[in-house]
Amino acid sequence: MRILDELMEKIESKQFSAGEKLPSENELADCYRVPRMTVRAALTKLEERGYIYSKQGKGRFLKEESIPIQLHLTGKVSFTEKMEQAGYDLETRLISCEKISYEEKIYKLLECEREDKVYKVSRIRIIDGQTMAIHNSFVSEKMFPEIEKEGVCISSMFAYYRKHGHTEFASSKTMLGISFPTSTEQQLLHCQSMVPLIMVESDCVDAATGDVLEHTRILYRSDKFKYDITMD
Secondary structure: OHHHHHHHHHHHOOOOOOOOEOOOHHHHHHHHOOOHHHHHHHHHHHHHOOOEEEEOOOEEEEOOOOOOEEEEOOOOOOHHHHHHHOOOOEEEEEEEEEEOOOOHHHHHHOOOOOOOOEEEEEEEEEEOOEEEEEEEEEEEOOOOOOHHHHHHHOOOHHHHHHHOOOOOEEEEEEEEEEEOOOHHHHHHHOOOOOOOEEEEEEEEEEOOOOOEEEEEEEEEEOOOEEEEOOOO
16 A cells, blocks of 8 residues: 555556556565565556556556546536537547336336336447446336337437427435446446546436426546536
């Protein structure tokens, strides 16, 4: 842990430059007077956290520092619109549109009964060529009767809602949490298991009628965003 902490401190204080090769396992083992296995464990943790990468036969190098994207956590403007307004090149890819099993929390938030059908529309968000987030939108069939058929074509949920006559949006509640990616999420987000994800859960409602349109569960790579929590 001491080796890991000191290497982290050097990285944070810019004592290493992006692309610079880190000291070898042997050099660090001699410096700290510990076995190579101990040094290797510390370097593996750094790699899992996304700070360094390995080149076979050449050593470990510091990754280029990404520029965090500022994101305002508001329910009034869609993610697509936020990124386009900020000038980012955004690509959205559908992962799936599938009916979920009964989940009390989601059904209650969507004001559904157990016999109702709820669908999860999952998409990945790619910004300037980098996969940044997974968006999961839970939508009830009683609110949108054609969601099973139309869900496979959705890229922007707000655009979909506008198509169905909902034009003004609000968020009744937004909750933030932290999770670590599952193996599937690691593959989708191209990250290691120890890169924490910011999980944002919120409800989108029609501002005019108060109808609940969806429950959203979004996973953001914590190393790619800065979060604006200023109240409007």
